[in-house]
Amino acid sequence: MLNTVLSLQAQKNKQQKITMLTAYDFTTAKLFDEAGINMLLVGDSLGMVMLGYEDTLSVTMADMLHHTKAVSRAAKSAFVVADLPFLSYHVSTETAVINAGRLIQEGGANAVKLEGGEAFADVITAITRAAISVVAHLGLTPQSVNAFGGFKVQGRTETDARQVIKDPLAVQHAGAFAVVLEGIPSLLGEFISQLLHIPCIGIGAGNATDGQVLVYQDMLGMIDTLQPKFVRRFAEGGRLFKDAVTSYQKNVQSGDFPNETESYKIDADIIQKLKQEFSTTSSIEGEKS
Ligand SMILES: Nc1nc(=O)c2c([nH]1)NC[C@@H]1CN(c3ccc(C(=O)N[C@@H](CCC(=O)O)C(=O)O)cc3)CN21
Ligand SMILES: CC(C)C(=O)C(=O)O
Ligand SMILES: [Mg+2]
Numbered sequence: 001m002l003n004t005v006l007s008l009q010a011q012k013n014k015q016q017k018i019t020m021l022t023a024y025d026f027t028t029a030k031l032f033d034e035a036g037i038n039m040l041l042v043g044d045s046l047g048m049v050m051l052g053y054e055d056t057l058s059v060t061m062a063d064m065l066h067h068t069k070a071v072s073r074a075a076k077s078a079f080v081v082a083d084l085p086f087l088s089y090h091v092s093t094e095t096a097v098i099n100a101g102r103l104i105q106e107g108g109a110n111a112v113k114l115e116g117g118e119a120f121a122d123v124i125t126a127i128t129r130a131a132i133s134v135v136a137h138l139g140l141t142p143q144s145v146n147a148f149g150g151f152k153v154q155g156r157t158e159t160d161a162r163q164v165i166k167d168p169l170a171v172q173h174a175g176a177f178a179v180v181l182e183g184i185p186s187l188l189g190e191f192i193s194q195l196l197h198i199p200c201i202g203i204g205a206g207n208a209t210d211g212q213v214l215v216y217q218d219m220l221g222m223i224d225t226l227q228p229k230f231v232r233r234f235a236e237g238g239r240l241f242k243d244a245v246t247s248y249q250k251n252v253q254s255g256d257f258p259n260e261t262e263s264y265k266i267d268a269d270i271i272q273k274l275k276q277e278f279s280t281t282s283s284i285e286g287e288k289s
Pocket of ligand 1: 044045048049056140142151152153183215217218223226227228229230
């Protein structure tokens with residue numbers, strides 16, 4: 001089943017949870033698409049999990065396009081959302097529209113995501129005016145890590161919580177078709193999801209949002225450095241990979257790999273003839289010198 005802005009809205013209306021996972025390359029995107037995940041997010045978290053940076057601030061439009069192209073080629077039914085990287089939508093609405101357009105036109109994404117609420121309403125309106133679907137990312141917005149003083153849960157005080165409620169309303173009004181709510185108390189996640197008519201996808205926003213998103217390396221248990229409270233490890237992928245690599249290493253060292261069936265064959269007569277020919281050649285060469 002093809003996922004669209006309409007099917008995702010219908011899922012919220014019917015109270016069927018929306019599933020979203022990050023994806024950054026063709027092979028994993030194909031697996032998640034085949035598993036029936038509704039939405040694939042080419043997140044700027046790729047700077048951390050794929051490229052090894054400390055935060056998402058170093059990620060460029062070139063990085064995002066490179067990975068978005070790979071994911072788009074794999075997505076047959078999943079709806080592909082690409083993150084607008086840091087500073088690609090902050091300078092002017094004009095550059096924001098151009099960069100959003102590149103993720104769609106060159107990257108093949110179905111929608112773009114940007115971090116910001118009320119303060120980015122004009123940018124969201126400008127992008128949606130180009131008929132580009134926008135997801136707004138609110139709450140713990142990782143591109144603000146330095147402004148926040150770390151990856152800190154948002155909306156715990158009355159003043160902060162008020163803004164965390166105002167922002168989703170503002171972006172919905174500006175034309176966003178969905179929001180990602182990250183790192184907020186579950187009661188706020190629940191209230192905002194009831195307040196908005198558009199789908200609210202949570203990550204660290206509790207169980208009452210319209211859907212959930214996680215970074216795939218987190219949920220597959222491939223990471224043991226960063227471990228936010230909201231992560232559940234659905235597999236021990238890191239263990240699985242390491243064990244397989246150890247097994248490969250042992251089998252190569254012992255000469256057990258590759259075996260007969262893993263090797264190519266040639267007629268024994270041909271190789272026998274060539275062996276004679278080359279041993280003669282080398283003895284003649286030897287006589288010359
Ligand atoms: N691997 C990975 N997973 C993610 O979810 C993720 C990334 N990378 N990179 C981009 C952002 C950064 N994110 C993060 C990173 C750390 C915390 C974290 O450690 N949070 C504290 C909250 C402490 C508090 O304020 O109470 C925690 O203990 O959960 C949360 C979200 C979410 N995103
Ligand atoms: C954490 C999710 C929502 C994200 O924005 C990303 O992966 O970049
Ligand atoms: Mg992101």
